[in-house]
Amino acid sequence: MQIAKKYFTEGLIQLTILLSLIGVRVDIDSYLSGYYSPLIEINLGPSSAYTQTPFHNLRDTLDGYSVHPKCPELDYFFASRRLLDEVRTLGSPRFPTQLNAWLVHQVSAAEEADDGPSTSNNSDTSPGLESRGDEARDDSEHLPDSGQEVCQTTSELGRGPCTAGACGFLKEEDEAKVKEEEEPAPLTQLAHSSTLEQESLLEGITALSNPAEHHPPAIDIENWNNLLSLSVTDLEELDSLVTERLSDLEPDITTAISQDVSLHDAMVTGAGVFGVTSEGVGSRPVAQQQRTLFRLESTGSSHSDASPGMAVGLAALPFASVCNLTGNVLQHSALGGCLDEAVFDQINQLGLEGLDTMDTQLMGCLEGIDPQVLEDLDSDSGLSLESSSGGPVSPGSSEMSSSSSSYCEDEGGATGYSSEVDSLPSKGLVDHSTWSHIDQSESVWHDHSYSSPAFLDPPSVTLSHKGIKEEPLSDDEGQQFDQRDMSRDEMRARAMYIPFSVLQIVNMPVEEFLEVLEGHGFSPEQVTLLRDIRRRGKNKLAAQNCRKRKLDAITGLQEEVERLRAQRDRLLREKQLTAKTMGAVGQQIKQLTRDVLARLRDDSGQPLNPERFTLQCGANGRVVVQPVRRPAVSTSARNKTDKRKKEKKQ
DNA sequence: CGATGTTGTCATTGC
DNA sequence: AGGCAATGACAACAT
Structure with missing residues (x-):
């Protein structure tokens, strides 16, 4: 996708x-x-x-x-x-x-x-x-x-x-x-x-x-x-x-x-x-x-x-x-x-901020789009359940109206539960009664999920991965897909009458979370569920970040490998070129030596044999003729080594 | 239908 | 001590 x-x-x-x-x-x-x-x-x-x-x-x-x-x-x-x-x-x-x-x-x-x-x-x-x-x-x-x-x-x-x-x-x-x-x-x-x-x-x-x-x-x-x-x-x-x-x-x-x-x-x-x-x-x-x-x-x-x-x-x-x-x-x-996902994020924002005026416009924009395609668009969303794909129908996004604006899921990891969410005084935390009033009686926030009657009824939990994806759909379609598109935790929360969305639960500061746990008269089961939802939500993001980092690390290493490989190839080419140059220079020196020696005469007036003499350039720049050292030493050394080998064999 | 990729979740560790 | 990020491992699902 x-x-x-x-x-x-x-x-x-x-x-x-x-x-x-x-x-x-x-x-x-x-x-x-x-x-x-x-x-x-x-x-x-x-x-x-x-x-x-x-x-x-x-x-x-x-x-x-x-x-x-x-x-x-x-x-x-x-x-x-x-x-x-x-x-x-x-x-x-x-x-x-x-x-x-x-x-x-x-x-x-x-x-x-x-x-x-x-x-x-x-x-x-x-x-x-x-x-x-x-x-x-x-x-x-x-x-x-x-x-x-x-x-x-x-x-x-x-x-x-x-x-x-x-x-x-x-x-x-x-x-x-x-x-x-x-x-x-x-x-x-x-x-x-x-x-x-x-x-x-x-x-x-x-x-x-x-x-x-x-x-x-x-x-x-x-x-x-x-x-x-x-x-x-x-x-x-x-x-x-x-x-x-x-x-x-x-x-x-x-x-x-x-x-x-x-x-x-x-x-x-x-x-x-x-x-x-x-x-x-x-x-x-x-x-x-x-x-x-x-x-x-x-x-x-x-x-x-x-x-x-x-x-x-x-x-x-x-x-x-x-x-x-x-x-x-x-x-x-x-x-x-x-x-793009961002479109739906922004749909969400529009639905939140200017719903009265922008709703129809947005719906008009989305009318011609195949819902299936929209679904596909969100299908690879790591945080599809609450964040990016939430769009106008996302309960989490709707309630946490600010999250979408700052949310960019693929952006450097799971940033869906952004700090922006906490920083924005949207509907992050609403009172128990107020929340239900708003979400059920008013569709001000395009909250298709919570505004649907299904919210009050404990949904028949169908825990499928498909269900964690949400699609920006029209109100009717959104209600149809409402239950199916909820995340498991979202459905659990609804089933337990938790008056907070997963986004809220996950993103609220710990102090507020503790206050929520203490101040709402939740049953132990509800408290446990709230903690689990919070833990899973945070861990989900952590996992996404972790994976992204891992992939980034792999990519970085691959790039490093490529870079080093290119460097190695370059050095090998330089080495070969240097060897060729050295060989050519050696040949030139040999030829020059032969020419020089051919022009020189020994005591008997004979040209110097290039096989027996060579030219040596001294440190002071003077060039002197020296007799070639016979490889007697090398041959003797070779003999010695041969003898050693024979001795070892024996 | 198996291989592979994706995603959520759990357990654990360390800060 | 508790919260949380990080991460390996696993399972479920998608492709």
Whole structure:
């Protein structure tokens, strides 16, 4: 299944390239960055699962070694960067900045929040690209100042169908600033990535005729602005900066850009309307409610101050754009069934944070995907039961809303139960009554599992490995697969009426866990089960980390073997070359000696016999003729040795 | 149907 | 002393 995932990611990248060729901008980069953002947290998290990961990441990134086959996400990441870099190096004029693309994202997201998944509207009759382009044109026409002028401008800027110049720059600037503020101490690779983005930003500003490099969709920027509380003033400064840059350019271009700026501003103001992000206005009450609920139970001392919204938004928002794309395109392509785990992680985030508005959108994105394929996608998930594959239907992920944002299962080991989980005041620990109320009466968190009636009934335990896998399905399907897809511990917990998910049990700090054990009036059997679940969950992660480390070690050793083998071959070649050189030099010396001796005469006037004389070069540089020492000594020695051998035989 | 790979789990050890 | 990570070993299941 990792192959399928890889195909999907590669395919997504290729799709991005194709879309870029026709002028549609897809921000797979930010998507991947959002997906791999846990890399940043790896260094920060106290969990050993995190501390395990950096070494092979650094090795892979710094030494240029091949990516570990068991770490496909790294492969994806670097492959994506490589491919995107290749695309970007092809030349900017062919990839004009796409106002329409991100505008579609924005509009579709907002509309879908109200009207349901619009991405599937056109998918029946046209591929995603065409439908996307149509939407883009339609959207641009709806806007007051965009439209024909913009298209006319873009025809001059590049071959893209309908482009505008500056909006991408603005967004890129925003993203760069956001990344700077957001990632104070990223890993090397990500830092490099961020640097690349900033460099490209500068390039984009200074070269307007080259406007179409990598531009994250505005949806990311807008939401990141929300997430990071980036002031509108900053955006205005950016706008003014771009406007200055544009002042030297052609009037029509400037016009188009000014229109983009206005659109951008409009989007800035409309971000609150969009409001599905964690820091957004719309979701704020939800987050506060979650926090309140959390504090009802937890002392919260161990929870960090990390903003849940940030983590959620970073993961969710890139997905929104990607989902919009994949939702349309993948329905008609072989890639359609190969959604990455990260997609479902982000689905989970969306379902948590902006469920009211994003639910239908996400479902629309997933409608065209074969559930079987989705199942396959998760089938190789080591933590499929609670984490990565949990997706919107995962009880654990739903309740531990923050886990998915930071969770990257293949990322350097089993990081599913991340420290982020503990640090985020999601629904990590809720009160007994509150929990059941929320999960059963409200489907706010897309908790298909716990919201299903099956939860109250002790499930008929069918302990199969298949049952530990969870698929992102619709509500109905999710309920159908609910019991079957639960892990054994999950089912045990349900059977014992344990009001906590496995994720919660595993990830809660030990202090809180002890408080839970003591403060909920659990029976001894329940306490034992809770401890077992916690132990098994942690051990499961430990085993996954252990195996990953083992594989990394094997890979490292194999690479070392290859390196040493290459070194040995190189040294052997050098040795052979040296021997050849020495032989040639010896022959030259012999010939030179013969020539010299042939010109010399002995006392009787006869030429010196090269067999009997030789030339010796002294330390002082003088060359003297010496008689050749007969191998009498050697022969005598040989005789001696022969005698010794004979004596030994005797 | 056996080989191989994957994953979860248990037991143990050491920190 | 208890928690937990690490890891070998085993079993169940998937491929």
